[in-house]
Amino acid sequence: MTEKSSSNAANRAAQARGRSQKHGIQYDFSSIERKWQGIWEERKLYQVDLQKASKPYYNLMMFPYPSAEGLHVGNVYAYVGSDIHGRWQAMQGYDVFEPMGFDAFGIHSENFAIKKGIHPRVLTAQNVRRFRDEQLKRIGNRFDWSHELNTTDPHYYHWTQWIFVQLFKGGLAERRAAPVNWCPFDKTVLADEQVINGRCERCGNIVEKRWLEQWFLKITRYAQKLLDDLDHMDWSERVKALQRNWIGRSEGLEFAMAVVDRPDQQIQVYTTRPDTIFGVTFVALAPHHPLIDSITQPAYRDAVEAYQQQAERLTEADERAMTGVFTGAYAQHPFTGERIPIYVADFVLSGYGAGAVMGVPAHDERDWEFAHALSLPIRVAVQPGEGNANIQQGAFVQPGILVNSGEFSGMTSVEASQAIIAEVERRKLGQRSIKYRLRDWLISRQRYWGPPIPIIYCPEHGAVPVPEDQLPVLLPDVEEWKPTGTGSSPLAAIESFVQTTCPICGKPARRETDVNDNFLDSAWYFLRYPSSNDDTQPWNPALTRKWLPIDMYIGGPEHSVLHLMYARFITMALYDLGYLHFDEPFKRFRAHGLITKDGAKISKSRGNVINPDDYIAQFGADVFRIYLMFMGPYEIGGDFSDRGIGGVVRFLDRVWQLVTSHTRNAAKQAPQGEAKRTQHQTIKRVTEEIAALKYNTTIAALMEYLNTLEARREQVTRAELQTLLLLLAPFAPFLTEELWERMGNTFSIHKASWPSYDPAILHTESITLIVQVNGRVRDRIEVSHEATEAAIQNEVLASEKVKRFIGEQHIQRVVYVPGRLVNVVTTQPLLNKPDTNFSV
Known part of the structure; x- marks a missing residue:
């Protein structure tokens, strides 16, 4: 950690102590988080033995570009939602593999390095440390850091280059002239998406068209298969629609x-x-x-x-x-x-x-x-x-x-x-x-920060792939790395890099000086994670057969087309070339929603950027995780409001107070009657909602269950408290781990089994209904589950408590919510005839 980042962290911690007290947080979340993060790392709680796992489940989330000031709230929203799914699967008995890495090559990282005036190799290393140590390790995810990837590591891009060589040998890579968008100010090629109204989105200058020799991957050969497979894929429908439109048959x-x-x-x-x-x-x-x-x-x-x-x-x-x-x-x-x-x-x-x-x-x-x-x-x-x-x-x-x-x-x-x-x-x-509207994938980039394309040009033999035993072609560590403006990569000026010999005839030849698009780096990273520590091959066939294709992939809808399309193409190509046993990489894909701030899209220009570090320091990771998930449906998103987070603070405070006040004296017998039925109903509801990624309604169910337990605080049992903690564990991993230990458990709550429910208990001869008068609870009645609405209404109106609160008022209507409540709506009695000569 740098001196500056240490100072910033200290300031945030000091501010957090004051703010947490101001907002009424009753427990020391900072100490709890540090304690359990350390214990989890020491015990390697989230490391999976990939060889011995009996029920493998590969839970993947999109790795970030470490190119800006740090993780933004959208990253945290995506990662927490994916982690909740992974934690739930682990408690179902699966051996969940949840790796993380960094998509660190490419124009994003290089442009940020230009902006800062720091070599991208130095800046990327700094950013990766910050992302990993100061942010990702603080959000409470169950990352397995023993399989961390970094696309700038030669041990990784060795195999990116190897994949290119296989595509070249298979006739799926070719070099041809093509027009590109050229920014004369930034002296670089731009993707179409980086050009707005004919101008560079970064500097605002008019973009030119240039014709350059470029490398293409022939994704168009797979256009029909890319389209056909969508019909039977378990993916978000909006993502499939975007891919169909992009293919454009x-x-x-x-x-x-x-x-x-x-x-x-x-x-x-x-x-x-x-x-x-x-x-x-x-x-x-x-x-x-x-x-x-x-x-x-x-x-x-x-x-x-x-x-x-x-x-x-x-x-x-x-x-x-x-x-x-x-x-x-x-x-x-x-x-x-x-x-x-x-x-x-x-x-x-x-x-x-x-x-x-x-x-x-x-x-x-x-x-x-x-x-x-x-x-x-x-x-x-x-x-x-x-x-x-x-x-x-x-x-x-x-x-x-x-x-x-x-x-x-x-x-x-x-x-x-x-x-x-x-x-x-x-x-x-x-x-x-x-x-098809789909076009071949242009992967050439006339930049420095990327894996060199492994091709040698021989006057006699033309384009020749670098022999596999000579990979990786290392990116030279040079001082002059900024774009040149000539249409060539900065690598073209490094004679020691360019000059080589032809692998076929041994005569003088020249290396390709373009680097590949970083979308190629990310088009296969999921294949590498299980074999990240194997330097002898891109992936271990036995591990790959055991762990892939991916069980669940969650990411942003902005990646619906490019990244996901390219990953599918690379997988199909490698399958056809005989290197994989599957031709679609992701069994399930879900696109998470978009977060807004006070109704507006989050952006620096609007001044409404949400720094997750500040909120985690102020409220703790558990509060921040739950609030993000409670804002709205996970696959739709929601609006972030500083005012709304207070409700989550109070919720976790109440959980803390209820459990800590019963750690010693909670009844050890199992709940009975209505308490048992409510327990099983809650387990069923939470299980179904969390399986469907409906996290906001899952949290609502947990809040309702907490209300029920608090209402019978003196009779609450140990089993009910443990059920509450188990159901809450995927959302609040730190708090639940601490309370689980305080209840005397000697193993991690995250190694515990997900509670099950008995369908027979859910179906009873009678149900308890809440009775309200004008929206306020006045009584509870027990009726047969077969009772008609008319019979229920008669019993409600016969209640002495209801009669007392209705008094002389007139009943306007009776609202029945099946299985839950009855609300009697009244109006004030007409004590005198109305005076028609009034004014307002």
Whole structure:
């Protein structure tokens, strides 16, 4: 720990002592947490013997980027929710493996190092220590630190490079030219997601397009399998929907349109609506379509080139105004022979379809907007079954009946689509086609902080993979590591790194100087955890077969597409290459929700960032864990309010007071009658809710059970108190461990078995109902569980206590909540006739 961080920790501790007293915390949570954290580490409580485990359960959470000031509250929210699930599974008898590590390579870490002016190797090591020792070890999770990973460790990226070599040998990695987003200020390549309105999200400067030789992984080969497998995966539905949309499968017609007066040139067009082909009034090409230079007429060349330069400032993630420029060229309609004007338009994406769009403004909203913006004609080819489409108000995009479509007029859209495809295929102008929005994965990064791509370039043999016995290719430790601005990695300037020999012929050769995208590092880390201490292979086959695929993976919805898609692809590829026995990595995936602060998204610009360190120092990890889980449904999220945390403080204080006051004198016999029934009902409810990750309602059930125990404080039994602690243990691991010990138990509560319930006890001849008058409890009655609502109402109104509280008031209505309560709602009696001459 640095001197500064030690000082900060001391200040937080001093503040915590004062604040905890102010908020009425009755127990010394700081001492309790230090005590048990030390004992757990000493006893290696959460280390699992991976070889001997009889009921393996792999509980995985997404490892963090150690690139900022520390863990944010969203990290803690994710990790605590996952840990609760893991603790519950452990108490069910499973050998739960819950590892943690650090995704420490990549642009996040390097940009933070640039901001701080510290070498990323030094800064990353500092951040990892802070994340692990000052934060992750304080939140109460059952991490197994004996299998800690760090993607910057050569023992780890050795095998990242090995995976790349296998993909290269399997034909799944290739190098080709591609356009990239280039920030001239930061002197680096940016992902599309890092470009907003044509500007770098970090520095705000205009982003350029550059063409560079890049390495790609051929994820598109797996597009259909990635899509099909989603149908039978136990994942959050919203995540599966996002993946389906990202893959973007569509079925349609791909056909050729000849360029007028240029018989040797054709434009390949793809459409999902062949039935609208007679409504085409323009063709639009993506700004970098390869035919633009050759078909553009001289009088239009300057305008087209200016438009292309303007389009370079946009990425495909940007919102686009409808603009375009005419090339002076025309395409020939395949059915009518009509001349169709060809435009360049930046709303057309070069990476989807063929980079060319047949413009049908009457039946496509985007084409309609383009036609209106450029005053182009609109031709109706499909009408609804009844009436006519009002194309002046917008495109008619639904299927219907074809009109103005030659021999196909009168057909339905479905019939016409098949007939038009058949005719195009008969004329050999095109064919039925399936397209995907998914693109190959560009993994090259012209940066320093990443694993070097293990390729050697030989003048004679081309790109050659580094031999496996020469891995890892170590990242040089250099002083000049910042981006160069040349389009090359800083590694390109290190001759001692670049100069090498060809593994095949032994002649002089050069190393690849790009590093890989850190998404590749995280696409396989779950495979490495069980074998993290094995330097001879990426994963031990026996351990992998025993522990994988992952039983439960919990993470943020922002990773629904990139990370999860890449992890699935890498697993599928390794399966096909014969290295794994499974082709999907995660049996279950759940996306946690989003935390807001006082109704607003948390961000530095809003000044509402929640520092978990401060709250843990002030209230303790148990309070913070429970409050985070109590804010709302775990898979939806909730709003963080400083005011709301006080209720959790009082809840745990009451647990402490109830248990400590009965550690010696609690009745040792088992609870009987209604107490026993309530105990078993609570166990059932908590078990079902925690299994469904409904942590907020689980906590509510525990609060209700505490109320019940407090109401019969003098009769409470030891068994009931232990049930309360066992059910609470996954949420408040420190407090429950301390109280468990104080009750005389000699083993950890986290090694105890989850309590079970007896269904026979839940079903009784009678039930006890709370009786309220105007919302206040006035009596309790016992009725048959088969009693009708009318019979229950009669018994309530016959109660002497209820009669006394109703008095002369009029009964307005009786509200019955089945199995729980009856509320009698009354109004004040009319003592005198109303005076109609009043004013208010």
